[in-house]
Amino acid sequence: MKWKSLLLGGLLMVPVVLSGCWDRREINDVAFVLASGFDKEKDQYRVSVQVPLPSQLGGIGGSGGGGGTSGDKSWYVESMTGSTIREANEKQQRSLSRQLYFAHRRVLLIGDEAAREGVKEYLDILARVPQNRLGTFVLITKGETRDVMNAEESIEQTPAEMMRELAQNTMRKPRTAKHFIETLLSDGIDPYAPAIQVVKTQSGSGKEKTTIKVIGLAVFSKGKLQGILNPEESQGALIAMNQAVQPMINLPAPKGEGQLSILLGETNVNIKPALEGDKIKMRIVVRGKGSLIENTSAYDVTAGHNMEDTEKRLDESLKQSLQKSIDMLRMKLHADPIGFGDIVYRKFPNEWQTMKKDWQSHYEVMQVEIIPEIHIVHTGAITQPFGYKEGDLKQ
Amino acid sequence: MERISERQAMLIGAGIIFDATLISIPAQLLGVAHQDAWLTYLVAGVAVAASLWLLSRVGSRFVEVDLYEALVTRFKWVGRMVVLMYTFFVFFLVCRDLRMVSDFVNIHLLQKTPLVVISILVVLVVVFIARGGVELLARMTELYLPLLFFVVLILPLLLGKEFELRYYKPIFEHGVGDVLEGGWLAVSYVSEIALLPFFLSHKVFRLRTGLYGMGIGVFFLTLLIALNIVTLGPHIASRFMYPNIELIRQIRITDFLDRFDIAIVSIWLPSIITKIGYLLYICCHGIKRVTPGMSAKQITTAVGLVALTCSFWFFENSIQLIKVNYVWPVVATLFAFVLPLLMFFFLKPKPMR
Numbered sequence: 001m002k003w004k005s006l007l008l009g010g011l012l013m014v015p016v017v018l019s020g021c022w023d024r025r026e027i028n029d030v031a032f033v034l035a036s037g038f039d040k041e042k043d044q045y046r047v048s049v050q051v052p053l054p055s056q057l058g059g060i061g062g063s064g065g066g067g068g069t070s071g072d073k074s075w076y077v078e079s080m081t082g083s084t085i086r087e088a089n090e091k092q093q094r095s096l097s098r099q100l101y102f103a104h105r106r107v108l109l110i111g112d113e114a115a116r117e118g119v120k121e122y123l124d125i126l127a128r129v130p131q132n133r134l135g136t137f138v139l140i141t142k143g144e145t146r147d148v149m150n151a152e153e154s155i156e157q158t159p160a161e162m163m164r165e166l167a168q169n170t171m172r173k174p175r176t177a178k179h180f181i182e183t184l185l186s187d188g189i190d191p192y193a194p195a196i197q198v199v200k201t202q203s204g205s206g207k208e209k210t211t212i213k214v215i216g217l218a219v220f221s222k223g224k225l226q227g228i229l230n231p232e233e234s235q236g237a238l239i240a241m242n243q244a245v246q247p248m249i250n251l252p253a254p255k256g257e258g259q260l261s262i263l264l265g266e267t268n269v270n271i272k273p274a275l276e277g278d279k280i281k282m283r284i285v286v287r288g289k290g291s292l293i294e295n296t297s298a299y300d301v302t303a304g305h306n307m308e309d310t311e312k313r314l315d316e317s318l319k320q321s322l323q324k325s326i327d328m329l330r331m332k333l334h335a336d337p338i339g340f341g342d343i344v345y346r347k348f349p350n351e352w353q354t355m356k357k358d359w360q361s362h363y364e365v366m367q368v369e370i371i372p373e374i375h376i377v378h379t380g381a382i383t384q385p386f387g388y389k390e391g392d393l394k395q
Numbered sequence: 396m397e398r399i400s401e402r403q404a405m406l407i408g409a410g411i412i413f414d415a416t417l418i419s420i421p422a423q424l425l426g427v428a429h430q431d432a433w434l435t436y437l438v439a440g441v442a443v444a445a446s447l448w449l450l451s452r453v454g455s456r457f458v459e460v461d462l463y464e465a466l467v468t469r470f471k472w473v474g475r476m477v478v479l480m481y482t483f484f485v486f487f488l489v490c491r492d493l494r495m496v497s498d499f500v501n502i503h504l505l506q507k508t509p510l511v512v513i514s515i516l517v518v519l520v521v522v523f524i525a526r527g528g529v530e531l532l533a534r535m536t537e538l539y540l541p542l543l544f545f546v547v548l549i550l551p552l553l554l555g556k557e558f559e560l561r562y563y564k565p566i567f568e569h570g571v572g573d574v575l576e577g578g579w580l581a582v583s584y585v586s587e588i589a590l591l592p593f594f595l596s597h598k599v600f601r602l603r604t605g606l607y608g609m610g611i612g613v614f615f616l617t618l619l620i621a622l623n624i625v626t627l628g629p630h631i632a633s634r635f636m637y638p639n640i641e642l643i644r645q646i647r648i649t650d651f652l653d654r655f656d657i658a659i660v661s662i663w664l665p666s667i668i669t670k671i672g673y674l675l676y677i678c679c680h681g682i683k684r685v686t687p688g689m690s691a692k693q694i695t696t697a698v699g700l701v702a703l704t705c706s707f708w709f710f711e712n713s714i715q716l717i718k719v720n721y722v723w724p725v726v727a728t729l730f731a732f733v734l735p736l737l738m739f740f741f742l743k744p745k746p747m748r
Contacts (some may be wrong), residue, residue: 022507127635130503133727134631135647178631178645183453185630272469342561 023039030053031098034075034160037109037145040123041081047121048079048086048109048146049100049206050160077149077159085125101131105389106164108136108177109145115218115225119191123181134178137167138248140218140225142197151198163196164199166214170194171243184223187356188341191220192237195228221335229240229328234327239318240284242269248293255394258297262314262376264288268343273343275351280362286318292379302383303395307376315372322370331365340366403533404600407673408588408608410540413615414663415492416688417639418583421620424722426633428577430563433621438578440613442732446589447605451596453599453742462593462738463684469742475685477734481593482681484730486589486702487709489674491719493517494706496667498713503640504660515704522699524672525679525694529594539665546659547615550622553646553655555597556627585613585724594680598731611720627656636713653735675699 037048056074078095082088092099110119126132141148154162167175175193183191195218200208217234219226229237238244244267251260267288274281292301292310301310329335330375341359345352355362384393399407424432450462457465463481465473497514505513524531567574588609591600623632623642632638646655676691679698683691710716 012519015512015519022512023505127631127641129508133644134641135645178557179625182628182631186628337730345566346561349568 002291021262024100027097029098031096032102033100033102033105034158035149035163036105036106036108037074037079037094037111037141037149038101038110038114039111039113039144039146040117044081044083045085045088046079046081046144046146047085047092048077048149049089049092050075050077050149050158051096051100054140054159057293075160076220077146085122085123093236095233098241101133102129103133105132105136107160107167108138109148109163109196110138112140112142112218112225113144115140115220117262118224120184121224123184126177128182134176134181136177137164137174138177138180138191138193139167140193140195140228141165142195142215142228148196148212150199150210151210153201153211159212162212166196166212167194169245170214170217171238172245173243183337184220188343188359189338189339190335190337190346191240192222192224192335192337193218211310217337218334219329219335219337221333226333226335229325229333233325233328236318236321236323237329237338239264239267239286240269240271240322240326242267249317251289251310251317253295253297253299253394254309254313256298257300258295260292260297260299260301260310261294263293264290264311264374265377271338271340273340273342273347275344275348279365279367280340280344280355281367281369282343282371284322284368286322286370286374288372288374288378290314290374292376295379295385297391298388298394300384300393300395301379307380308395311374311376314374318372318374319370322372323368327374330366334360397641398443398597399529399533399599401601401604403537404591404595405604405608405611406536406540407533408591408600408605409544409611409615410536410666410670411587411591411604411611411673412585412609413540413543413588414667415495416581416612416616417663418667419495419620419716420580420584420720421623421638422633422635423580423717424577425457425623425638426483427580427630428573429568429629429633430624431567431574431578432629433563433617433624434574435577435581436585436613436616438574439581440609442578442582443585443588444606445587445608446731446735447609447737448602449606449732450589450592451597451600451602453735454592454600456737456742456744458597461596463681465742466526466686466738469745477738478681478684480734482592482678484726485590485674485678485681486698486705488707489678489702490709491716492667492671493702494710495716496664496671497706498716499637499640502636502713511707515705517671518699518703520668522641522696524669525675525695525699529676532676533671535665535669539662539669543648543662543666544615544665546609546662547618550619550643550646553648553652554622554626554642555711556581556648557645559628560625560645562625562628563621579724580720582731583720585609586727589735590674590677591718591732594677597712636717644655656723675702678702 019052031051033049033051035050039046052075058151078092080088080091082091089100106358110122126134149159151159155161180191180193183189195216196212197215199213201211216228216230217237218228235244235247239247246263248261248263248267254261267286270285272283274283293303301307340363344355424435428435454462463478466477493514496517497510500513501510524535588605591605619639623638626642626645627638635641640656643656643659647653673699675695679691680693682694683689
C-alpha cells in the first residue's frame with residue numbers, strides 16, 4: 001500500500017510544478033512601459049513607448065532628473081509603425097531583449113493630428129488585454145508624441161512621470177481612460193483631455209532645453225479632436241465642470257493701475273436644466289470662496305465697501321469668462337464636454353430622445369443663465385497693499 | 396447522515412447564488428437593462444422565493460430525509476428519472492462553472508498557461524472538496540464567504556472617489572420591460588439555490604433558511620452591480636467579459652493602496668471552487684440515489700474528470716459561455732419551477748393504512 005501513497009504524492013506534485021511555468025516572468029526580463037504614444041502616418045499607426053533603463057535609474061530617494069552629471073538618461077523612447085497598434089508593438093519587441101510590460105503605463109498620449117482623425121480605434125486594446133489598465137491618463141500632444149516623450153529636462157526621473165503629475169494637477173478629479181471612454185460612448189457628453197506640448201525652457205541664452213508644458217484643454221466631438229482651448233479659455237469650462245483646481249481670476253484695479261488676483265479656493269457649480277416648450281434653459285449657479293492673493297495696485301480692498309464691490313466685479317468677470325467658454329465650445333468647436341446634453345438626458349429622458357438627433361442645434365440656442373455667488377473670505381496675511389505709502393493708497 | 400447547522404445551510408445558499416454569478420451574468424444584465432440593472436436581481440429573487448416556497452412545502456412532508464431520497468422511495472421509477480434529470484442538470488452546471496473559472500483565470504491571470512492545466516488544477520481541488528462531504532463544504536463556506544462579503548461591503552468606501560452618481564438616472568428610461576428581461580436572465584443563476592433542498596433535509600433547510608440565504612446572496616449581487624453602474628457606467632461595463640473584475644481594478648487610494656484586484660481575486664477563488672464543489676457533491680449524491688450500492692465518495696473523482704472533459708467539449712470558446720446565458724433561463728425554469736410544481740402536487744408520502 002505504501003507505493004500507492006507514494007504514487008499519489010508524486011502525481012500531486014506534478015500540477016504544482018506545472019502551474020508556474022508558462023506565465024513565469026522574471027523581473028529582469030521585463031521592460032516596463034511608462035508611457036505610450038499613438039500617432040498616425042497615412043494609414044499606419046505609429047506607436048512610441050518610453051522604457052526606463054534600470055541600470056541608470058540610480059539609488060533610492062533620488063528625484064534627480066535627466067541631464068545629470070554623466071549626461072546619461074535613465075530612459076529611452078522607441079517608436080515603430082504598424083497596421084494595428086499590436087503589430088507596431090510586436091515590431092518594437094523585436095528590438096528589445098526584454099518583454100514589454102504595459103501594466104505600469106500611467107500615461108497614454110495621442111498626437112493631435114491622429115486625434116483629429118478619430119480616437120476610437122486606439123481604445124480597443126486598452127480594455128481587451130487585461131495587462132492594460134483603464135487607470136491611465138489620456139493626454140493629447142501638439143505635435144508628434146515621441147517628440148514630447150523625448151523632452152530633455154524633467155523634474156521627475158522620467159518625462160512619463162512628469163506628464164502623469166501634470167495631468168493630475170490640471171484637474172480636481174483627474175480623468176482617466178475609463179472616463180474618457182465612458183463619455184465617448186455616451187450621448188450628450190463629449191470627452192476632454194489635457195493637452196501638452198514640448199517647449200523650450202526660457203532659461204536664458206544658450207541654456208534652453210526642451211521640457212513639457214500643459215497648453216490647455218483638448219475637447220472632442222463625435223470621437224474626433226475639435227480643438228484645444230488655451231488656459232484662459234478653458235478656465236471657464238473647467239470651472240463649469242467642477243474640475244478647476246483653485247482657479248485664479250485677475251481683475252483690473254478700479255482705481256489706478258495694477259491688478260487684483262483672487263484665488264478661488266473652493267468652487268461648486270450646480271447646473272439645473274429647465275424646459276420651456278422646445279427650448280432648454282440652463283441655470284448655472286457658481287458658488288465659491290475666494291481670497292485675495294496678490295494686489296499690484298494701490299487700491300485698498302479693505303476700505304469702506306471695497307470688498308463687496310470687488311466681489312461684484314469678480315462675479316461679473318466670472319460670468320463673462322464662463323459665458324465666453326461655453327459659447328466658444330458650442331458655437332466654434334461644436335463640443336459638449338461640460339455635458340449639457342447629459343444633464344438634459346438625466347432629467348428629461350423622453351424629450352432627450354427627440355432632441356439628441358439634432359443636439360447641436362438645440363445646444364446652440366440653449367439659454368444659459370450664469371449666477372455666480374463668490375464670497376471673498378480673506379485678503380491673506382496683509383490688508384493694505386505693501387509697497388505704497390499711506391497717502392498713495394487709493395480708496 | 397452528516398449534519399450541518401442552519402446557519403451553514405444559509406451560507407451555502409448565499410454562496411451558491413453569489414460566487415459564480417458575479418463573473419457570469421452582470422455584463423449581459425447591464426447590456427439588457429442598462430442603468431436599471433440593479434433591479435434585475437431583485438426581480439429574480441422574488442420569482443425564486445416562490446420556488447423555494449414550493450420546495451419547502453414538499454420538504455415539510457418528508458421531514459427527516461432530503462428530496463432526492465423522498466423521490467426515490469416514493470416513486471421507484473419516476474422518482475429515479477426525476478433524480479437523473481436533476482443530476483444531468485447539475486452536471487451541466489459543473490461543466491459550465493468549471494469552464495467559466497478556467498476561462499477567467501486564463502484571460503485575466505495566467506495568459507500563457509494552457510486552459511487544460513488550469514482546469515485540471517481546479518478539478519483536483521473540487522474533487523477533494525466534494526469527497527469531504529457536506530460538513531467540509533459547510534466549513535469551507537463558513538471560512539471564505541464571510542470574508543468575501545466583508546470585502547464587498549467595504550468596496551463602496553474604496554471606490555468612493557470614482558463614483559459618478561448620475562449614472563443610475565434616469566430610472567426606467569426604457570420602461571419596466573428591460574428590467575423584467577434582465578430578471579429573466581438572472582433567474583437562471585439565482586434559482587440554483589433551489590437545488591439545496593435536494594441534498595439537505597427539511598430539518599436543516601427550511602423556507603426561512605432559504606429565504607435568508609437568497610436574501611444575502613441577492614443583496615451582495617445587487618450591491619456589486621450597483622457599484623458597477625455608478626463607477627464604470629453602463630456603457631463600458633456591459634462590454635467587459637467580467638465587469639466586476641474591472642470594478643475592483645479601479646481601486647486606487649493614493650499610490651499606497653493600488654492594484655488591489657489580485658488580493659480580492661485571491662479571496663474570491665476559494666469561494667467559487669467551493670461552489671463547484673457543492674455542485675459536484677449534489678451530482679454524485681444524485682447518481683448514488685439512482686444506482687443502488689454506489690458510494691458517492693468513490694465516483695466523485697470519475698465524475699469530476701468527466702466534467703473536465705465535457706467542459707471543453709460543450710463550450711468551444713468563451714463567447715459560448717455568454718450565449719448560453721440567454722437560453723439557460725428556460726432550462727432553469729423547468730428545474731426550479733415546473734418540476735417543483737409537479738412535486739408539490741404529486742409528491743406526497745404514501746397514505747398510512
